Amino acid sequence: METILEKMKNTAITHKHIALGAKMVPFAGYNMPVSYSGLNEEHLTVRKAVGIFDVSHMGEFLIRGEKALDLIQLVTSNDASKLIDKKIQYTCLPNDQGGIVDDLLVYRMNANEYYLVVNASNIEKDWNWILKHNTFGVEMKNLSDEYSLFAVQGPKATATLQKLTPVDLSKIEYYAYDMGKMAGINEVIISNTGYTGAGGFEIYVLNKDAEKMWDAVMEAGKEFGIKPIGLGARDTLRLEMGFCLYGNDINDTTSPIEAGLGWITKFTKEFVNSKNLKEQKEKGTSRKLVGFEMIDRGIPRHDYEIVDAQGNSIGKVTSGTQSPSLNKGIGMGYVKTAFAKPGSDIFIKIRDKNLNAKVVKIPFLPTGRQV
Secondary structure, three states: OOOHHHHOEOOOOHHHHHHOOOEEEEEOOEEEEEEOOOHHHHHHHHHHOOEEEEOOOOEEEEEEOOOHHHHHHHHOOOOHHHOOOOEEEEEEEEOOOOOEEEEEEEEEEEOOEEEEEEOHHHHHHHHHHHHHHOOOOOEEEEOOOOEEEEEEEOOOHHHHHHOOOOOOHHHOOOOEEEEEEEOOEEEEEEEOOOOOOOOEEEEEEEHHHHHHHHHHHHHHOHHHOOEEOOHHHHHHHHHHOOOOOEOOOEOOOOOOOOOOOHHHOOOOOOOOOHHHHHHHHHHOOOEEEEEEEEOOOOOOOOOOEEEOOOOOEEEEEEEEEEEOOOOEEEEEEEEEHHHOOOOOEEEEEEOOEEEEEEEEOOOOOOOOOOO
16 A cells, blocks of 8 residues: 555655655655754754755746736735846735735746746645736746755855855845856756755756755765755744744735735735735734744644733744754744734743743844845
């Protein structure tokens, strides 16, 4: 009988992860490494040195044509007309009910060609959503099964990758990219976005070149103690930065205004549901996504109840963990707006005990950057 993992899709280098002793789990339809040497060790390797993630499960769409920008402007909340060639924008796809279809990255290749990077679990949903709104005759190509994506993250990421390419990596600004030769492979997209707050690059290559690239990066990073990093540490790293995870902190029922994503919701143009979202921004929302740190000892987890001092329910935890960098429990969750101010006391219900926590500004680490 087939196991769950045998039914999953594999990335181009799944065999590498298995050979490295990774713990493999089903994730977004893929057989993915959740950890290798252990979550804490992997997390701190990225914070202090360099790690490499296989995130080839992510989706990539090519949007091309004279009206490509018109389509992107209609379906995304941010203002893509501000993009110039080789720049990237973080944005979201609002739905008709005030929630979010997905959050994504928009790469501008040129005035008539854009590259969208979407979450693995939403590839089909996003494709159908954008296709439904494509009344502009824009060419759409789903490249998700053709490309591999590696995230090389940490303070030693630039030194590691610079050995492999003539492209001057120091000139690629945050939320920008370049294309060039790396590890002897032509036309590699080298992007400075990141989901860890530790600095570094994302490397897009065709599946046929994936193993060559992985091996080259591992070799180049040897002197810095590079390690392969699993999805477990990817989650704790992004949470320390207060970056939203689709399916946890944002979904089809959460608005970008509630989620603190007003900065990617631009009302200088009309887009799907913009009228309602603008009204929400002007009138305020009944709940807000906040970051919090545990005062009492305890680890907050997804879906734990958040209560006030009297034990009344005021919200739910969307993401939570024991922070390896801070050595304390941290989390994010939606609370009634009255409790959203930094410094507010809240309580997390953990095993029938109401444990004290405090609302704090995110990111939890001072190294976080917002674009």
